[in-house]
Amino acid sequence: SIRKVAFIGLGIMGLPMAVNLARAGYTVTGHNLSPERVDALVAEGGLRGGSVAGAVADADAVITMVPDSPDVEALLLGADGVFEHARPGTLVIDMSTIRPDVSRAVAAAGTERGFRVLDAPVSGGEAGAVEAALSIMVGGSREDFDAARPLFDVLGTTPVLVGPHGSGQTVKAANQLIVAGNIQLLAEALVFLEAHGVDTEAGLEVLGGGLAGSTVLQRKGAAMRERDFAPGFRIALHDKDMRIVTDSARAAGVAIPLGAQVAQYVAALARQGHGGLDHSALLKIVEGLSGR
């Protein structure tokens, strides 16, 4: 059974996830590009890896939570990477959101070297990570899913094996399509209400109780009213994800007309220098188009 976990990538999501594993009794050794994030884990009972090799050397499971596909490729396949330094047989669980094709390729390379690999991207945002309430969409074998299940149960409430390697990432792409569209329409509704002089606090309260209610409205509504765009989930990451969505849709021959349009808005925000803001900053696009 799993006792020692290496956790690589202690950002907005990774740090609270690693802390939850440490609090649940696992020995968690962390590694991150900026060392202050490792200090924060150590303060919560974790250990410092110092390097990828140092973090994974005696781990039973390795979790990676880094930004993008090239980061995962370098981290797992690189000369100083996880597959080079971890013990064969180790569970390697990538929880980053990356391209499904890259995820499949990495899993194939890892499997060939004797590792048990899962893609396990998450939804639920920073709040879901902190509160251990993530949805976890898993691609890989049933046997490896069952082995990783105790970790998933610490990190989230809804771990589901959705299919073979890469399919966790495909489901996550669908998640990002829905969330971006949701935020865009919430932003349009908010500007619409404001332009009519309606009290938006009361407006969003009653909308939240009806069919228009959503997790996006519950989590982001108040901050959007106040134009508080501190991340949360950075526009730069959602831009990466909408690229995954549009590429995957094209490859599969699926029309996503609204999603493709929202992808353009997310990309525009990134180009305008707003990549560091929360994705609820789609509100800026609606304000701009409305001359407000």
Ligand code: NAD
């Ligand atoms: P982040 O930028 O806050 O954190 C990423 C961390 O990875 C950083 O601390 C960075 O130093 C570290 N890192 C990058 N490359 C590394 C390497 N080679 N070795 C060690 N550390 C490395 O990002 P985040 O918001 O935590 O997101 C991480 C992943 O989770 C992304 O793929 C994102 O799309 C996904 N995600 C984010 C959210 C969210 O709400 N923030 C929700 C669900 C999924």
